[in-house]
Amino acid sequence: MSAAAAVVEPAPGGPRCGDLLHVTRNASVQFVRPILFRVIRVHEDWHTYHGWLWLDGYEVDAKGAAVARRSIYVRPAGLRWPTRAGARRQRPPSGPAPPGGRRDQPFGPAGRRPAPHRSA
Numbered sequence: 001m002s003a004a005a006a007v008v009e010p011a012p013g014g015p016r017c018g019d020l021l022h023v024t025r026n027a028s029v030q031f032v033r034p035i036l037f038r039v040i041r042v043h044e045d046w047h048t049y050h051g052w053l054w055l056d057g058y059e060v061d062a063k064g065a066a067v068a069r070r071s072i073y074v075r076p077a078g079l080r081w082p083t084r085a086g087a088r089r090q091r092p093p094s095g096p097a098p099p100g101g102r103r104d105q106p107f108g109p110a111g112r113r114p115a116p117h118r119s120a
Contacts, residue, residue: 014076015039015055020064026078036060036082037072051075 058066
């Protein structure tokens with residue numbers, strides 16, 4: 001993890017899909033070398049020992065790119081949620097809509113693609 005990243009305490013309720021986690025030996029002895037892990041599924045329906053759970057996701061590098069898909073067995077109390085120093089927790093408000101339509105209409109009015117130009 002870079003010097004610009006700070007590690008915070010676990011969020012109440014445990015990990016959720018989409019969370020980026022810092023997984024260390026506090027979560028499981030198999031993580032002698034800590035990893036960053038993006039959660040894609042929490043196996044709440046799998047029976048495990050009390051205080052442990054299975055997570056599916058991707059190990060990610062310092063740039064946030066997925067490098068390996070993994071299933072990990074961890075103690076949620078040992079997981080940490082990294083945040084960038086000075087990063088905002090809430091999404092900033094978006095500006096006004098672009099001229100001529102909404103942002104989710106990629107091609108123009110009513111989402112129609114413009115007709116191709118034909119030369120005579």
